[in-house]
Amino acid sequence: MNLIITILLVIGVTIGFYMATKNKTKLGINLKSVYCPVCGMKQPRIRIPKNTQQLLYGGTTCPGCGAKLDKYGDIIS
Numbered sequence: 001m002n003l004i005i006t007i008l009l010v011i012g013v014t015i016g017f018y019m020a021t022k023n024k025t026k027l028g029i030n031l032k033s034v035y036c037p038v039c040g041m042k043q044p045r046i047r048i049p050k051n052t053q054q055l056l057y058g059g060t061t062c063p064g065c066g067a068k069l070d071k072y073g074d075i076i077s
Contacts, residue, residue, distance in 0.1 A: 024072050026057040034073035036062040043069065 021028035034043040041064035049055040050068075058071030068076045 024074075028071070030058070030071045034060070034069065034071070036064060036067055036069060037073065037075060038062065038067045039065040041065070043073070 017027065017029060020026075021030070033045075035041065036043065039062065041062060043060050043062065047054070047058075047060045049059075050061045053076075054060065054068075059069055059076065061068050070076055
């Protein structure tokens with residue numbers, strides 16, 4: 001019984017992360033390279049978060065122009 005519940009939980013979490021990634025939400029996972037839409041600079045794979053939002057949900061600040069980007073490379077206003 002516990003094994004069935006565990007399997008269903010793992011499947012549910014996997015589907016949840018897949019849908020979050022597909023819809024580009026904060027909980028999604030991006031494994032692709034990110035380029036700054038302002039200056040075109042490729043963002044480093046290993047990032048140093050500059051604020052709490054970047055720490056919790058991913059994202060970076062472009063070292064070239066200083067634009068704040070989310071994990072998918074979109075500008076954060």
